[in-house]
Amino acid sequence: MATTLPRPTARARIRPALIDCDIHNELDSERDPYPYLPARWLAHLKTYGMRGPSGASYPRFLNRRADAHPPSGREPGSDPAFTSRQLLDEWNVAYGILNPLTGAGSQLNPEFDAALATAVNDWQVAEWLDPEPRLRASIILPFEHADLAVAEIARRADDPRFVQVQFSGRPREPMGRRKYWPIYAACERHGLAVMSHAFGSGGQPITGCGWPSYYIEDHVGPAQSMQANLISLVAEGVFERFPGLRVVSAENGFGWAPSLAWRLDATYALLGDEVPHLRRKPSEYLREHVWYCTQPVEEPERPQDFLRLLDQVGADRLIFASDYAHWDWDAPDAVLPARLPDDVRRKILYENARDLYRLPDRPSEDG
């Protein structure tokens, strides 16, 4: 496969600093977490292997940028030094947030799921965060088992390089359900955001109507599952119970967000007595508590429609994400319309994520 060498540093220097909220640090092979697993669970993995719900994602989803094969021969996205060069250096990334998609969090054996999540987090610290000061990471959780998940949060809470926890796109129940509340309480307590990344499945199809035939249907499907999660978070009163909670939607799109808010508000006016624990209009909870990653960016035929959409979603609620090194990544200099005002562009590329994740500005030599 072809490899593109990073462009000259001089070019990266003149690019504005950005924060990339969705970088995938990949396993080169299933053996990568071996050194981080206790003997009991290493034996389990070698003997029984991984087992999660099937149908979570297409093989195509696992394809990588064809120009992202590291010279080391490792899989794209699995070589920390190459990710630093091809992504962080080339695009002047001040902070990049790691989202490993490893199978941890979806194992059907709860204790193994917890051990694997711990191993993946230890692997992130040792092989990604320690060598590269620009990286931050999501805590991988056995999120279907709140007691085990809260224990893992406690294990990581003192490391400020972990900025959020990761949920899959389709947990076994909608995200507002009571079983997940202890996780939200822990996140609120420790100042961690809750991120739901598209795809990944607790066993449900990606549509509310069953399993579709084509990958193209799967690729646009997260718009449905994330709406279901947000409706649930609002309706269950999660934002009343945990007023400090910050929710991040990754790779689910955002063009649907305004119409969801309108619909919820109109329906709340009719059915508010069913959910008396809500004290505000659903749109207000969404506006205050939810951030949306840009990738895959909405690409309307007319660029001015993007600006109208941005006005509805909120220019302070969109955060740039590249999805490196997946095949459908977004290039930072190409995803936003050219006519976007400079201050809005800077919010989306940098300031919104800085404020959301409470990241300190770097000294000027880092851009």
Added chain:
Amino acid sequence: MGRYIVAEAGEIRPGDRKIVEVAGRSLGVFNLGGEFFALRNRCPHQGGPLCEGKTFGLIEAPVPGEIRYSRPGEILTCAWHGWEFDIRTGRSWCAPDRLRVRRYEVSVEPGSQLAATGTDAPPGKVHGPYIAETYQVLVEGRYLVVEIDA
């Protein structure tokens, strides 16, 4: 602008390609069954390295359920998002009427002609990276020349 030697003709086998830097731009030079084509190595979608992507044939369905596969190896897909382009014409398959990648003329020329004036560029020629890589133009050789007109 001018004409640039980018490769020895035998260097790019049928089905293969070579990425070259010419006149400050990156090009992909492709061999389709002995015919040579050059395209700008920059996708009009998000600026990805188009010419480093995989090649496929043309997949068409004149009616749902009837699938035709033709022209194997002649459709280039961008290394990033897989946007499809016809290597022969530079036209995209997602919006062929309005979206295309710049293509350049490639000719195969004998070394006897190119080497006529020794190491200096012959009249009307500018040596490309193939020369910069310190290869000699051999009289008996055949070379690919790309024309950059703007």
